[in-house]
Amino acid sequence: MRVLLVGAGGVGTAVTRIAARRGFLTHMFVADYDLGRAEAAVAALDEPGGRFSAHRLDASDEAAVRRFLGEEGCDVLLNATDPRFVMPLFNAALTAGAHYVDMAMSLSVPHPTAPYEQCGVKLGDEQFALARAWESAGRLALVGMGVEPGLSDVFARYAADELFDEIEEIGVRDGANITVQGYDFAPSFSIWTTIEECLNPPVVYEKARGWYTTAPFSEPEVFDFPEGIGPVECVNVEHEEVLLMPRWVDARRVTFKYGLGDDFIAKLRTLHDLGLDSTAKVTVPGPDGPVQVSPRDVVAACLPDPATLGDRMRGKTCAGTWVKGTKDGAAREVYLYHVVDNEWTMREYGTQAVVWQTALNPVIALELVAGGAWRASGVLGPEALPPQPFLDLLGAYGAPWGLREGH
Amino acid sequence: MRVLLVGAGGVGTAVTRIAARRGFLTHMFVADYDLGRAEAAVAALDEPGGRFSAHRLDASDEAAVRRFLGEEGCDVLLNATDPRFVMPLFNAALTAGAHYVDMAMSLSVPHPTAPYEQCGVKLGDEQFALARAWESAGRLALVGMGVEPGLSDVFARYAADELFDEIEEIGVRDGANITVQGYDFAPSFSIWTTIEECLNPPVVYEKARGWYTTAPFSEPEVFDFPEGIGPVECVNVEHEEVLLMPRWVDARRVTFKYGLGDDFIAKLRTLHDLGLDSTAKVTVPGPDGPVQVSPRDVVAACLPDPATLGDRMRGKTCAGTWVKGTKDGAAREVYLYHVVDNEWTMREYGTQAVVWQTALNPVIALELVAGGAWRASGVLGPEALPPQPFLDLLGAYGAPWGLREGH
CATH class of the missing domain: 3.30.360.10 (Dihydrodipicolinate Reductase; domain 2)
Incomplete structure (x- = not known):
């Protein structure tokens, strides 16, 4: 499995350290707006196999992310940025034909007149609006796949x-x-x-x-x-x-x-x-x-x-x-x-x-997708997929x- | 009595409104770093006698304040600025031979190693260090003469x-x-x-x-x-x-x-x-x-x-x-x-x-100095002077x- 990880902050860096111990990855492209952060994450791994590489990429630039996914033949985009960048990354994966995983969903907007009674735009509404397109493309957008949500x-x-x-x-x-x-x-x-x-x-x-x-x-x-x-x-x-x-x-x-x-x-x-x-x-x-x-x-x-x-x-x-x-x-x-x-x-x-x-859970999810235990298409939450294989892997990752x- | 009021903020503006109702002032020079504030304070008085005038003056410029006091023949400097400007105004009044009144004293500095047990530089220390000079000059520096202190x-x-x-x-x-x-x-x-x-x-x-x-x-x-x-x-x-x-x-x-x-x-x-x-x-x-x-x-x-x-x-x-x-x-x-x-x-x-x-009390003090009821020299707090005439004037000002x- 070839993965584009966008975001090499705290969570992204932890993702690389957890994923490096597992064999399911063919390659992880570690990308950040600040190339130095991506390079530091990769350098800290000390992986002789060279499965990790550092790249500069602006998460708000949907076209650039789409090109990267296509040129590098990535199977999945894993979004480890803050929620402001959900939509450009989600859309880039859809148009590039890649799967998509994130840990927080598109942002809410409070109700204009009754904010403490009624919902306005809800968390994830923008993503679920595109569910049909993901189903038609036969690709999985696994949303909210950190620890909570996840x-x-x-x-x-x-x-x-x-x-x-x-x-x-x-x-x-x-x-x-x-x-x-x-x-x-x-x-x-x-x-x-x-x-x-x-x-x-x-x-x-x-x-x-x-x-x-x-x-x-x-x-x-x-x-x-x-x-x-x-x-x-x-x-x-x-x-x-x-x-x-x-x-x-x-x-x-x-x-x-x-x-x-x-x-x-x-x-x-x-x-x-x-x-x-x-x-x-x-x-x-x-x-x-x-x-x-x-x-x-x-x-x-x-x-x-x-x-x-x-x-x-x-x-x-x-x-x-x-x-x-x-x-x-x-x-x-x-x-x-x-x-x-x-x-x-x-x-x-x-x-x-x-x-x-937070970082542990999307890595487990990627392993389940790579191995075929989690196979689906559409915009899905973690509860849409069978839980037992996920819970079993928690123990295998040392954190039951x-x-x-x-x- | 000719008074230089430095500071036409909230308290300074209130000083002009309170003083304008009393007869003891010959002239009050209303000075501020922002001339517009001084002009607004004077304009709001609508005083036909012309006892108030607006001036631009930088409270941190001791030499300029000293010159102003001398050229205008001021009897007293009333400081209505914030405490950072106490020392230049206090020194300017001393060297110009004017009395001085403020509502807050020179600032403290915490003790370097035991700030919550021992005093470092205390409030007013810098002013009291010059008490002898004020006594020798026969001039009064009346410090802490607002409401609290005052x-x-x-x-x-x-x-x-x-x-x-x-x-x-x-x-x-x-x-x-x-x-x-x-x-x-x-x-x-x-x-x-x-x-x-x-x-x-x-x-x-x-x-x-x-x-x-x-x-x-x-x-x-x-x-x-x-x-x-x-x-x-x-x-x-x-x-x-x-x-x-x-x-x-x-x-x-x-x-x-x-x-x-x-x-x-x-x-x-x-x-x-x-x-x-x-x-x-x-x-x-x-x-x-x-x-x-x-x-x-x-x-x-x-x-x-x-x-x-x-x-x-x-x-x-x-x-x-x-x-x-x-x-x-x-x-x-x-x-x-x-x-x-x-x-x-x-x-x-x-x-x-x-x-x-806050503004009421220094005006009463000026009236007592002008009338001779408060006559002293040195660096003095309000409690160094006879209290009864002050308390009597509170009633006369409408605020017993x-x-x-x-x-």
């Missing part, structure tokens, strides 16, 4: 197939006990993206009502995470799973709650109250007169780059899917989860846990999943 | 003279119930200055120990403010009164606590935790490539200008001095206070309450003070 969706399908007769609610629950030494406050992932997903109206699915939105940080609950992480306050956040799962899994309700914790929620609320979450430019004094800057960029610039913090991080991160329903006439609740310890990912891969956990009966 | 210091001296035999503690307590319609969050005074005074190490005086510092927001207490404002959470903040009062008033302890409220304290803490209080520049994307900006400037740019909010403000602000001690062998506690209603200041002066209350027995 593994969380595989868990949902597994629960529906194997563990439940009827599902009342599926709730993705994400929590961690990661600390960063030497910093009072240092998020373990991009604050820019965190602001985007946490301050957008969260989306909820109910079978009787369809998709709808609420105010940010709605429906707080304390969820008890496994393997020593313990209870963390979780709140509704806009996330792809809520848009994906109802398309293939029968459930009366689907939610996504993020274990931000009281302190982090308060900080995000303050940024919003002070207008510091805004991407609209403000005018401030500069060295040569007034300049225009985005407050959210300034917030990001004041915090350390999360990709550089792995050595200072301690603790575990947990992604998982809680399911409530009935099996054989009896009530049942399970939590299917995946816990990763930062100490282990740093030692094994030199990559911090949150980034590594777990199941807890009860809440 | 009226709060007059209250302390009055309490020592008239209400107590022995004073255990003097605590300046400042609180308000002002809201700003149409904004979730809109401070009624400069956020830049608020960050400076609230995040600097607060200073405390104890007779047995001298001056020392604590961590920001230390010793929280709920203080019940009069005239319907009610209980507000107050915390230690760096303020001039703590440096001024012990020089002239005998007390075992002196503190300043600001009624910021839980919510505002949490916001300031968040700004600090995220590094957004910093004045050190960070690099962010700009329209023509990366630019360097101060995060604190960006915070200020995201919030509305407090001087423009008077029409949207509702409520009262209270400045006052709580004193605990003994009188005639019995324990006593009093709170001497000054409450201003924004509705009244807007109607009477077109000026919001917080700004008006109050006294509450008990806490």
Whole structure:
């Protein structure tokens, strides 16, 4: 399998390290707008076989990406950029006749008059609008194939197939006990993206009502995470799973709650109250007169780059899917989860846990597509495909999943 | 009396409106770096007598200020700029042979190794270092003569003279119930200055120990403010009164606590935790490539200008001095206070309450100096001079003070 990986940031670099240990790849073209980042990712692999090469490519330039895919005869485009680049890469793969895999879907736009009640443009709407074209082309666009969305969706399908007769609610629950030494406050992932997903109206699915939105940080609950992480306050956040799962899994309700914790929620609320979450430019004094800057960029610039913090991080991160329903006439609740310890990912891969956990899943998906275990066409979420081979490979990659009966 | 007013911002403009109603001024030269601001202040007075004139003057240019004082034969320089300009204006007045009045003192510098335990350079240290020169010149530098410091210091001296035999503690307590319609969050005074005074190490005086510092927001207490404002959470903040009062008033302890409220304290803490209080520049994307900006400037740019909010403000602000001690062998506690209603200041002066209350006090002080009731030389705080004539004039200006027995 010949893969074009677009994006050699934290997640893209981790993808190369995970994929290099597997035999299914013929070649991976590692491309980034900043050639130096792509070269650094490839150089760090020290692979004598030469299966990885570094390239400069602008993810927003659809025509250039399409030409690259054609000229290099790529089977798949793996998108490891931020969600602003989903549509040009998705379209480039379609027109080049390649499969496509991403970890986040096309962006939402809030409802113009009732943003905290009704959906406007939903996450992934732009991609699903082209489902017929992908089906006709006989190519697979596998969307939302990171850890959340991604593994969380595989868990949902597994629960529906194997563990439940009827599902009342599926709730993705994400929590961690990661600390960063030497910093009072240092998020373990991009604050820019965190602001985007946490301050957008969260989306909820109910079978009787369809998709709808609420105010940010709605429906707080304390969820008890496994393997020593313990209870963390979780709140509704806009996330792809809520848009994906109802398309293939029968459930009366689907939610996504993020274990931000009281302190982090308060900080995000303050940024919003002070207008510091805004991407609209403000005018401030500069060295040569007034300049225009985005407050959210300034917030990001004041915090350390999360990709550089792995050595200072301690603790575990947990992604998982809680399911409530009935099996054989009896009530049942399970939590299917995946816990990763930062100490282990740093030692094994030199990559911090949150980034590594995201990167692991699209590599497994590529291996299943390469081997033919996952064979389909159209715009599909991970829950559209058979879950068992995916879950089996988690163990083979050294990061097995777990199941807890009860809440 | 011929007065040079430097600074035609919110407080300076209010000074002109208050002074214009009194007869003691022969002429007030209203000077600002931005001539338009000075002209606007003078034009708004509509004074047929022509006692006010607008001038352009750079407060950081000590020589230019000294020349102006000499050429115009000014008796007093009234400094209504921000504290960065205290020293050039203070020095200009001394060398020109004029009296000097300000509302904030020369800035502090935290202790290099124990900032939350020991004082470094204290507020006003640079000014008090020149006390002998002012005494020799027979001129008065009246420092900290706003509302807090200022009226709060007059209250302390009055309490020592008239209400107590022995004073255990003097605590300046400042609180308000002002809201700003149409904004979730809109401070009624400069956020830049608020960050400076609230995040600097607060200073405390104890007779047995001298001056020392604590961590920001230390010793929280709920203080019940009069005239319907009610209980507000107050915390230690760096303020001039703590440096001024012990020089002239005998007390075992002196503190300043600001009624910021839980919510505002949490916001300031968040700004600090995220590094957004910093004045050190960070690099962010700009329209023509990366630019360097101060995060604190960006915070200020995201919030509305407090001087423009008077029409949207509702409520009262209270400045006052709580004193605990003994009188005639019995324990006593009093709170001497000054409450201003924004509705009244807007109607009477077109000026919001917080700004008006600050501007009122230096005008009263000038009137006392002009009339000879306050006659002294050296670098003096308001508590060095007789309090009764000052308190009497508050009533004459339409804004009387109050006294509450008990806490």
